[in-house]
Structures are given as structure tokens and as C-alpha cells.
Amino acid sequence: MSTTAPVGTGPRPTIVLVGHGMVGQRFLEALAERGLTATHRVVVLCEEPRPAYDRVQLTSYFSGRTPEELSVTDMEFIAEHGIELHLGDPAETVDRAARKVTARSGLVVGYDTLVLATGSFPFVPPVPGKDAEGCFVYRTIEDLLAIEEYAKARATTGAVVGGGLLGLEAAGALKGLGLATHIVEFAPRLMPVQVDEGGGAALLRTIENMGLTVHTGTGTQEVVTGDDGAVTGMKLSDGSTVATDLVVFSAGVRPRDQLARDCGLTVGERGGISVDDQCRTVSDQRVFAIGECALASDGRVYGLVAPGYEMAETAAATIAAETAPTETADEAAFTGADLSTKLKLLGVDVASFGDAHGAAADCLDVVYADSRSGTYKKLVIGPGGELLGGILVGDADAYGTLRAFTGSVPPIAPEQLVLPAGAGAPVQLGPSALPDEAIICSCHNVTKGAIRGAVTEHSCTTVPEVKKCTKAGTGCGSCVKVLGQLVTSELEASGVEVDKGLCGCFSQTREELYEIVLALRISSYQQLLDRYGRENARGGDGCEVCKPTVGSIVASLAPTIGAEGYVLGGEQAALQDTNDHFLANLQKNGSYSIVPRIPGGEITPEKLIVIGEVARDFGLYTKITGGQRIDMFGARVEQLPLIWARLVDAGFESGHAYGKSLRTVKSCVGQTWCRYGVQDSVRMAIDLELRYRGLRSPHKLKSAVSGCARECAEAQSKDFGIIATAAGWNLYVGGNGGATPRHADLLAQDLSDAELIRLIDRFLMFYIRTADRLERTSTWLERIPGGLDHVRDVVVDDSLGICEELESLMTAHVAAYRDEWAETINDPEKLSRFVSFVNAPDTPDPVVGFVPERDQIKPDLPLLTIGTRPLEGSAQR
Amino acid sequence: MTLAPETTTLRVQLRLAGPDGTDDDWFAVCDLSVLMPGRGVAALLPDGRQVALFLxxxxxxxxxxxxxxxxGAAxxxxxxxxxxEGRPFVASPLLKQRFDLASGVCLDDESVRVTTYEVRAR
Structure with a gap:
């Protein structure tokens, strides 16, 4: 990024984009696709401190998505195309005569083409007190952060002004923050633009059942403040009052057209920069306006992302046609857009598409309503039987299919499209019935034909591949489900059998192998391979993928299937990766590191001294780990039993740092010492660590327990994390740090000690049972059909009736646990593997050597190169 | 390579010199009984080279x-x-490249190869 961009246009013509929201980013991508980033200098002025992010999914911040995860900007893309992106530096003035834009920082950029994508601003009704402390709008990540901070510090109730789409999003956010939430809507029903009276009623019931208070048909008259100037309540136009600590205005948006007004561009009577079919401003051929700031040629301002994307494409195509006029004319035009939407608001599906309100002449409604389940579905049917539009509340699964059929006569009777399955509706209309020209992804205008082509011609076999190839499903995401069905049916139709097998030896998945091992009590890898392996793998030696996987399954189930509990016992010894084989972590020069278990991170001074003495006596490098333990590096294989003899003698046991198993349960110091703590987090962490120690799983398991909501133990980044509440414990699952961080999801709240442990027992055993090899809980949760909701159904509500079995599997594991290192050092036969050379057991490996660094040792790397020929032209993996 | 009968008294021997050498070129490293199917052991040769031995x-x-x-690690x-595909291999425990046990060729990068030794049990 350059901050000293030269004034005026250089040898390349300059495109200046004002605004870097979702539409602005789409415009940049459209420029790049047409090669315009190569022929033009592209400068972006962005007011917000961060590059374009997914405003549509803003609320998902409160369910754990980070601002980084919300980003829709690939910084590599920006760099690769040489785009000059200026963050936090909005355009302040435009001089159209001199063709210059001046930014707040004083930066002046000349342009040949100016594109305004300034978006919109939230409308705040002019009521007294609207600017009081505790009043917010809901538009940017910064707004969210401010609401969150205020809510946590000083609010127990919150009110949202506006019961439309954004208002309900905001209400969901407040509810997620734990506030008692009110919604005030001036219209007689919620979401008046999208749904009709019946849909609004269904929505109202469902939302009230969630504990929110809804006030419809009334406006906000005044925001009431206390002595300190902060919000205490609201007066409504019907004379009632609402006590609240926080107010969010979400009563619609207005186009941000001030910059355009200031430089004399024509704007509409009710705002919006007037543009023609090519998104060019009607006042200036060199200036375009796209997205929510533009007043389209049909006289409307579009507040949805899909029309904004279409405008971005139109503007880019028009600029491209201007640049290379000889090219086959790219006759792009934006003349209006479909307002179809599908949203999940407060967990309720709401969708409307086409002529949702039945405005066409002679149309008929087909309505299905079920107040008990809060479902309302209406289809608008034209006189010729064609589907014109519809509204779906509570269950919008059919949205993708129905929207694609809009304008045509569906192949089955309309009532069958809205009746629930099993209610006299035997026909399930799948996406396979759709014509090729049906639009599946309206954000990126991708047809069914294009998606089929991605599978048949571009060899895509998964939804992520199709998304990458066609962009379908990368906008609002509402079509991803239909996308998955299409990809599967297309693959099946083309006879492609998707091999989900574990490896070249087994055609089964890890989950299927687990079921086989459990059901048939098979504890022998060879038996499993010879009976259930692929034809050509039977009788062979297996491979490095399935051996440890089967070893792990057998170890997880050992007490139940009657297998040897010791992971290095019998045939299992040959299955374990080197780390498990030597019960230590292999390092780059062939030495090992050692991590004794320190449950909960609590350790006595005596034990600390033992670790210090052992490390000193064996010359080991010591380092504190991220899991509140101490790692000792540089042990030779023949030293491991000697070191562990001392550690076991002092009361230490294996920390399983080498295993795909429970690693550590971190804790904060908790209620015992901390003035904020509400529970004894250290005791709980120790209890959990001792309960699940040694549990073999598809991948490593990490955990933490925080003693209060300040979350010092970082439990939400763990596979299972526990946060204390005044009433007990909240259990979070599926968190991860590392390369793909993921915030954990809340599985259950305010649990007692016993409830918490029972739920973790079930969760872990369900994960061990169904996860793929090397699949952390975070990816597992995202992959399994139904995701978190399904896992909750299974482990909380016992929907599969397996909880008793899951619990008994865990009980068996806990009862059968033995310390692997204590067992090893007490058995001469087990010790025999810990030798450097089979014919010279005490001769150290000459390649393992160390040199000093910062008063400790580090591997002597030059030793590794002696006697090995350098590798030429071979890529290291 | 030879097929070893099931017995515990046999010694595993490695051939040190070229194929036309005499019996004296065979170097005994351990009893056959210490080898575990599917796992390897390391042996040290008189000249300081290291051999990985598998059954x-x-x-x-x-x-x-x-x-x-x-x-570079041993x-x-x-x-x-x-x-x-019928070829026996070992996967390096460090970065998982696989080596054909019979030919020494790396299955993931054919330009790389490790030395192989003749081995027998007597």
C-alpha cells in the first residue's frame, strides 16, 4: 500500500473506487477478471479500518465468527493485482472539473473513472435523546464491538428500534449477548417488507416464544436518560414505556450520497445517486455509482447484496467495453433486480421471493400454516399455473428450488411444494427437476447448467471445488444446500463413485472401521485388514495411514472390546507412529522431547524441582508449553527410560504429548485466589484431565476451564472448553487455535459438575466414534450433517438413543486407565525397544548432537548433513 | 533377502561387501527373535554407518x-x-516420505534413493 500516490493520472488511466464494502470488493474482482487491473491503475479509498467484510453475516460475530473470518477480501488478490487500497482514509471531496478526489489524509488522486460505492448509513429517527450514551446503530464491525462492550459493562436489557430484517438481526445479537430484548416496530407486523400478515404472525409467535418482547404498531417517541446521561428507557407513541439500558436503531438505511451531492451529481428526491442502465451517473459520464448508494434506472435503491454485485459487474463491464471498444460489445445493463431473500433471523428461517405479496392481477395464493411449529408458507400462483413468488417462514428448505422455478409452471401441484413431508406430500421436488437455466446462486447469477458443467467438465467433485470454480454459494450462502444436492446427483448421474475410503488399504471410512471394530470386537489389525481391507490390500502390510488409525480405534475401545490396554502391547506395537512407539515426541534431529502430565497446570514446588533436576542431570533443553506444562528436549532414545524412572518415582505420569489423545486441560487460577472467579476452575480442570487422560481419539484433544466470563484460560479455543457461571458451567465445543482458528460453540449452559462431566463423556465418545482420521472437533463439527444442532440432539437430547452406550464406553476407559510410562519402566521386555542400536544398545546415535544457545542446548544441525549426499532438485515435503 | 523360518536361534546378518565377496563379509547384528513384524530396529556397522532393519x-x-x-536424521x-501396490515400504517418521524397502527408492520422489543391504538369517 502506498500512501504517497502521485497526483494526477500517470501513463495508465486511473480508476478510483470510493468505498470498500462487499460491492466495492466485487467490483475490484470484476475489474481483475476483465484484465482491467493490468491496464489501469486502481486506487481504493475506504473509510473503515478494515478491508471489505461480509456485512450480511455481521451477526455471526456474536456466534463466534471473528472479524477476520468475516472478511471477504483476499489480501493476496489486492497485492497481486497491484490495487492501492487505503484503509481508514475516506474520500472527502471530489473535484469533477479537475477529476481529482481528495481523501481525509490529504491524499489527492486524479481519476479517469470514478466509481462511488459508498453504501448506506443507518436511519436514526429524529427523536429526543437519540444521541444519548447507550444508543447505537447496527452497521459495521465497529458498531458491533461498541454494542458488545457497552452491553457487557452496563446493560441487562436492550431495545431495538425497527422490526425489519436488520432489526431482527440486531435483536438476535442483543439476545446473544444475554440481554432481555425488546423489538419496537412501527408497522403492524414484523418484517413488513418481506412477509404478509400471516407470515408476520408466525414470526411473531416464534420470536415471542424465544423470550423476546415485541411491540408492533407503535413508534419510538423519546429515548429517556438518567442523571448520568445514559439511556434508561424509551417512551412509545402508544403511551407505554419500555425500561432499557441500551437502544439500537435499526429502522432502515439511507443511501450515502453526500459526497455526490457535494460535487453536484444528481441525486433522487429521497436520496440515492441517479444512474443509468450502465450504472453511470446521469450527470457525469466519468462517474459511476454502484450498490446501496445508487438510485437505479428503475427508480429504486437496492439494499441487498445481490443487486449490488450485479451493479458492480455492470459497471466493470461498461468500463471494459470503453477501454477496448473493438471487442464484442459487452452489453451489460442493470435495470432492476429480484428482491428474493432467505435469511435466518433469530434462528428462524425467513424467505421471500418473486411477487411475494401477490401484486399481479388474477393471482391466487396457496397457503400452509401451522401455528404450533411456527411455520407459514405462501405461494403466489399466476392464472396459468406459473409460480410467481412466495413467502416462507419457519421452514425455508424449499426456497432454493422454489425460487428457481419462479416464472415457470412447476412440474408438480403447488400445494405439494409447501406441505410438510409426510403430510400427504409424497413428492419431494429435488433440484434435479430444475431446468438448466434456473438460477441457483442469485448473488453471483450462477445457473444450474453452470454448476453441472463444473462437475462434468471441470471435474469438480465437492461443493468447495464447485464454489471455487463457479463462485456459486460464496455470496449469502443460502444456496449451498441445493448446491450440495446438485453436486451429489450430478456425480451419481455421471457414474463417479466418490471413494470415501480411509486409504489404499481400506474402502471404509474411519467411522465405519470404528463400528466394525466395536461390533465384532476385532482387536487385531491383520485380521481387520485381511477380512475388511480392499481386495488388493488383504494379506499385505497395510500402510502408514491405516495402521495408526486402527491402533487408535483399538486403543479407544480397548477395555470394551477386550484388547490389551497398553498401547504398545502385542500386535498394537507395530501400529503406532514413532511418537506413540517411544512414548515421546520425535524432534528434527532424531532426539525426543518429554512432557510429564501437570494436571490443570498446577504443580508443587517439589515437583518443579524434580523437573529441574532431571533436565539438568540429562542436559535437556526446557521450555514452558502453551498448555501450562514443561517440555524437556534433547533426550536420546536410550535415555527415555532413565529419565522416566526418575519422573515416575517423583509421582509424574505420561502427559501423552506424543499421542492423538487428551493433551492438557488448562485452567485459570479461579475462585480460590482470583477476585473475579465464580467457580473453582483449577479443581475442575484437574478432575477433567485425570478423567480423560490417555483417551485415544482421532486427533489430539485440548481443553481448558475458565473460572469466570473473563475467560483467562482461553476455553473457547479448545476442543472442549468450560467457562464458569454463577450457576455452574457453560460447555463450549469445537474450538481450535492453530492455523485455522475457530471459536467454540456453546453446547449447554449452567451445568452442574455431574451434568458437565456426563455431557463431555458423551460428546467425546460421539466424536471418537464418528470423526475422520486426523479430524479435529472443529472440522468435525463443521462437516457432520446437521452440525452443532445435530451434535446437541445426540448428546444432550439423546436423539439416537446411544447416550447410555457412550457413557459406558467412557466409564470403561476411566476404569481401565494405567500410566503407560510406569508400565513401561517396570517391564524389561517393554524396555528393550529403547536402545540406540540393536547391536550396540548404549552407543549414542552419532547424528544426535547438541551445541549451546542461550545457556541451554540446541540440535547440532551440521551433524545431520555429514555423510548424506545433498538432495538435488527434490522438493522436500 | 531370504525367507526366515520360525526359530529363535537364528542370527540376522547383513552383507557388507559386494555380491562376489565371501562369507566373511556378512556381519551379524542380532537374534532374529528380537525383530517384530511391521517394525524396524537400527544397527551400527563397523565403519559407523547405520542400517534400518525390518521384518x-x-x-x-x-x-x-x-x-x-x-x-539427515537417523x-x-x-x-x-x-x-x-505390492512394494514394501517404510514411511519416514519425520516428514512421512516413503522408501521402497527392496530398492531404496523414495516412492514420493524417485530422484531420491537410500542404500539397501542384503540381509539373511543363519
Whole structure:
């Protein structure tokens, strides 16, 4: 990024984009696709401190998505195309005569083409007190952060002004923050633009059942403040009052057209920069306006992302046609857009598409309503039987299919499209019935034909591949489900059998192998391979993928299937990766590191001294780990039993740092010492660590327990994390740090000690049972059909009736646990593997050597190169 | 390579010189009974070289250089073995490259190869 961009246009013509929201980013991508980033200098002025992010999914911040995860900007893309992106530096003035834009920082950029994508601003009704402390709008990540901070510090109730789409999003956010939430809507029903009276009623019931208070048909008259100037309540136009600590205005948006007004561009009577079919401003051929700031040629301002994307494409195509006029004319035009939407608001599906309100002449409604389940579905049917539009509340699964059929006569009777399955509706209309020209992804205008082509011609076999190839499903995401069905049916139709097998030896998945091992009590890898392996793998030696996987399954189930509990016992010894084989972590020069278990991170001074003495006596490098333990590096294989003899003698046991198993349960110091703590987090962490120690799983398991909501133990980044509440414990699952961080999801709240442990027992055993090899809980949760909701159904509500079995599997594991290192050092036969050379057991490996660094040792790397020929032209993996 | 009968008194021997050498060129490293099918052990040769010695489930033995050419560490004896399209291999425990136990060729990068040794039980 350059901050000293030269004034005026250089040898390349300059495109200046004002605004870097979702539409602005789409415009940049459209420029790049047409090669315009190569022929033009592209400068972006962005007011917000961060590059374009997914405003549509803003609320998902409160369910754990980070601002980084919300980003829709690939910084590599920006760099690769040489785009000059200026963050936090909005355009302040435009001089159209001199063709210059001046930014707040004083930066002046000349342009040949100016594109305004300034978006919109939230409308705040002019009521007294609207600017009081505790009043917010809901538009940017910064707004969210401010609401969150205020809510946590000083609010127990919150009110949202506006019961439309954004208002309900905001209400969901407040509810997620734990506030008692009110919604005030001036219209007689919620979401008046999208749904009709019946849909609004269904929505109202469902939302009230969630504990929110809804006030419809009334406006906000005044925001009431206390002595300190902060919000205490609201007066409504019907004379009632609402006590609240926080107010969010979400009563619609207005186009941000001030910059355009200031430089004399024509704007509409009710705002919006007037543009023609090519998104060019009607006042200036060199200036375009796209997205929510533009007043389209049909006289409307579009507040949805899909029309904004279409405008971005139109503007880019028009600029491209201007640049290379000889090219086959790219006759792009934006003349209006479909307002179809599908949203999940407060967990309720709401969708409307086409002529949702039945405005066409002679149309008929087909309505299905079920107040008990809060479902309302209406289809608008034209006189010729064609589907014109519809509204779906509570269950919008059919949205993708129905929207694609809009304008045509569906192949089955309309009532069958809205009746629930099993209610006299035997026909399930799948996406396979759709014509090729049906639009599946309206954000990126991708047809069914294009998606089929991605599978048949571009060899895509998964939804992520199709998304990458066609962009379908990368906008609002509402079509991803239909996308998955299409990809599967297309693959099946083309006879492609998707091999989900574990490896070249087994055609089964890890989950299927687990079921086989459990059901048939098979504890022998060879038996499993010879009976259930692929034809050509039977009788062979297996491979490095399935051996440890089967070893792990057998170890997880050992007490139940009657297998040897010791992971290095019998045939299992040959299955374990080197780390498990030597019960230590292999390092780059062939030495090992050692991590004794320190449950909960609590350790006595005596034990600390033992670790210090052992490390000193064996010359080991010591380092504190991220899991509140101490790692000792540089042990030779023949030293491991000697070191562990001392550690076991002092009361230490294996920390399983080498295993795909429970690693550590971190804790904060908790209620015992901390003035904020509400529970004894250290005791709980120790209890959990001792309960699940040694549990073999598809991948490593990490955990933490925080003693209060300040979350010092970082439990939400763990596979299972526990946060204390005044009433007990909240259990979070599926968190991860590392390369793909993921915030954990809340599985259950305010649990007692016993409830918490029972739920973790079930969760872990369900994960061990169904996860793929090397699949952390975070990816597992995202992959399994139904995701978190399904896992909750299974482990909380016992929907599969397996909880008793899951619990008994865990009980068996806990009862059968033995310390692997204590067992090893007490058995001469087990010790025999810990030798450097089979014919010279005490001769150290000459390649393992160390040199000093910062008063400790580090591997002597030059030793590794002696006697090995350098590798030429071979890529290291 | 030879098929070793099931017995515990046999000694595993590695051939040190070229194929036209005499019996004196065979170097005994351990009893056959210490080898575990599917796992390897390291042996030290008189000249300081290291050998990784493996036994497969049919009783066949293999010996290759113990140094992992990708990392330089002497760790191949600690890798997991398997068979790929009928070829026996060991996967380096460090970065998982696989080496054909019979030819020494790296299955993931054919330009890389480790030394192989003849091995027998007597």
C-alpha cells in the first residue's frame, strides 16, 4: 500500500473506487477478471479500518465468527493485482472539473473513472435523546464491538428500534449477548417488507416464544436518560414505556450520497445517486455509482447484496467495453433486480421471493400454516399455473428450488411444494427437476447448467471445488444446500463413485472401521485388514495411514472390546507412529522431547524441582508449553527410560504429548485466589484431565476451564472448553487455535459438575466414534450433517438413543486407565525397544548432537548433513 | 533377502561387501527373535554407518540405510512400514516420505534413493 500516490493520472488511466464494502470488493474482482487491473491503475479509498467484510453475516460475530473470518477480501488478490487500497482514509471531496478526489489524509488522486460505492448509513429517527450514551446503530464491525462492550459493562436489557430484517438481526445479537430484548416496530407486523400478515404472525409467535418482547404498531417517541446521561428507557407513541439500558436503531438505511451531492451529481428526491442502465451517473459520464448508494434506472435503491454485485459487474463491464471498444460489445445493463431473500433471523428461517405479496392481477395464493411449529408458507400462483413468488417462514428448505422455478409452471401441484413431508406430500421436488437455466446462486447469477458443467467438465467433485470454480454459494450462502444436492446427483448421474475410503488399504471410512471394530470386537489389525481391507490390500502390510488409525480405534475401545490396554502391547506395537512407539515426541534431529502430565497446570514446588533436576542431570533443553506444562528436549532414545524412572518415582505420569489423545486441560487460577472467579476452575480442570487422560481419539484433544466470563484460560479455543457461571458451567465445543482458528460453540449452559462431566463423556465418545482420521472437533463439527444442532440432539437430547452406550464406553476407559510410562519402566521386555542400536544398545546415535544457545542446548544441525549426499532438485515435503 | 523360518536361534546378518565377496563379509547384528513384524530396529556397522532393519508379516527381512535423506536424521528404523501396490515400504517418521524397502527408492520422489543391504538369517 502506498500512501504517497502521485497526483494526477500517470501513463495508465486511473480508476478510483470510493468505498470498500462487499460491492466495492466485487467490483475490484470484476475489474481483475476483465484484465482491467493490468491496464489501469486502481486506487481504493475506504473509510473503515478494515478491508471489505461480509456485512450480511455481521451477526455471526456474536456466534463466534471473528472479524477476520468475516472478511471477504483476499489480501493476496489486492497485492497481486497491484490495487492501492487505503484503509481508514475516506474520500472527502471530489473535484469533477479537475477529476481529482481528495481523501481525509490529504491524499489527492486524479481519476479517469470514478466509481462511488459508498453504501448506506443507518436511519436514526429524529427523536429526543437519540444521541444519548447507550444508543447505537447496527452497521459495521465497529458498531458491533461498541454494542458488545457497552452491553457487557452496563446493560441487562436492550431495545431495538425497527422490526425489519436488520432489526431482527440486531435483536438476535442483543439476545446473544444475554440481554432481555425488546423489538419496537412501527408497522403492524414484523418484517413488513418481506412477509404478509400471516407470515408476520408466525414470526411473531416464534420470536415471542424465544423470550423476546415485541411491540408492533407503535413508534419510538423519546429515548429517556438518567442523571448520568445514559439511556434508561424509551417512551412509545402508544403511551407505554419500555425500561432499557441500551437502544439500537435499526429502522432502515439511507443511501450515502453526500459526497455526490457535494460535487453536484444528481441525486433522487429521497436520496440515492441517479444512474443509468450502465450504472453511470446521469450527470457525469466519468462517474459511476454502484450498490446501496445508487438510485437505479428503475427508480429504486437496492439494499441487498445481490443487486449490488450485479451493479458492480455492470459497471466493470461498461468500463471494459470503453477501454477496448473493438471487442464484442459487452452489453451489460442493470435495470432492476429480484428482491428474493432467505435469511435466518433469530434462528428462524425467513424467505421471500418473486411477487411475494401477490401484486399481479388474477393471482391466487396457496397457503400452509401451522401455528404450533411456527411455520407459514405462501405461494403466489399466476392464472396459468406459473409460480410467481412466495413467502416462507419457519421452514425455508424449499426456497432454493422454489425460487428457481419462479416464472415457470412447476412440474408438480403447488400445494405439494409447501406441505410438510409426510403430510400427504409424497413428492419431494429435488433440484434435479430444475431446468438448466434456473438460477441457483442469485448473488453471483450462477445457473444450474453452470454448476453441472463444473462437475462434468471441470471435474469438480465437492461443493468447495464447485464454489471455487463457479463462485456459486460464496455470496449469502443460502444456496449451498441445493448446491450440495446438485453436486451429489450430478456425480451419481455421471457414474463417479466418490471413494470415501480411509486409504489404499481400506474402502471404509474411519467411522465405519470404528463400528466394525466395536461390533465384532476385532482387536487385531491383520485380521481387520485381511477380512475388511480392499481386495488388493488383504494379506499385505497395510500402510502408514491405516495402521495408526486402527491402533487408535483399538486403543479407544480397548477395555470394551477386550484388547490389551497398553498401547504398545502385542500386535498394537507395530501400529503406532514413532511418537506413540517411544512414548515421546520425535524432534528434527532424531532426539525426543518429554512432557510429564501437570494436571490443570498446577504443580508443587517439589515437583518443579524434580523437573529441574532431571533436565539438568540429562542436559535437556526446557521450555514452558502453551498448555501450562514443561517440555524437556534433547533426550536420546536410550535415555527415555532413565529419565522416566526418575519422573515416575517423583509421582509424574505420561502427559501423552506424543499421542492423538487428551493433551492438557488448562485452567485459570479461579475462585480460590482470583477476585473475579465464580467457580473453582483449577479443581475442575484437574478432575477433567485425570478423567480423560490417555483417551485415544482421532486427533489430539485440548481443553481448558475458565473460572469466570473473563475467560483467562482461553476455553473457547479448545476442543472442549468450560467457562464458569454463577450457576455452574457453560460447555463450549469445537474450538481450535492453530492455523485455522475457530471459536467454540456453546453446547449447554449452567451445568452442574455431574451434568458437565456426563455431557463431555458423551460428546467425546460421539466424536471418537464418528470423526475422520486426523479430524479435529472443529472440522468435525463443521462437516457432520446437521452440525452443532445435530451434535446437541445426540448428546444432550439423546436423539439416537446411544447416550447410555457412550457413557459406558467412557466409564470403561476411566476404569481401565494405567500410566503407560510406569508400565513401561517396570517391564524389561517393554524396555528393550529403547536402545540406540540393536547391536550396540548404549552407543549414542552419532547424528544426535547438541551445541549451546542461550545457556541451554540446541540440535547440532551440521551433524545431520555429514555423510548424506545433498538432495538435488527434490522438493522436500 | 531370504525367507526366515520360525526359530529363535537364528542370527540376522547383513552383507557388507559386494555380491562376489565371501562369507566373511556378512556381519551379524542380532537374534532374529528380537525383530517384530511391521517394525524396524537400527544397527551400527563397523565403519559407523547405520542400517534400518525390518521384518514384514510374512517373515521377509529388509535392510536399508537408517539415515532419512530428507532430514539427515537417523530415524528410518522408527518409521511405519506398509505395502503399496505390492512394494514394501517404510514411511519416514519425520516428514512421512516413503522408501521402497527392496530398492531404496523414495516412492514420493524417485530422484531420491537410500542404500539397501542384503540381509539373511543363519
Amino acid at each position: 514384514d508379516r510374512t517373515g521377509r527381512m529388509y535392510a536399508i540405510d537408517n539415515r532419512d535423506p530428507f532430514s 530415524v528410518l528404523s522408527r518409521g511405519l512400514t506398509g505395502s503399496h
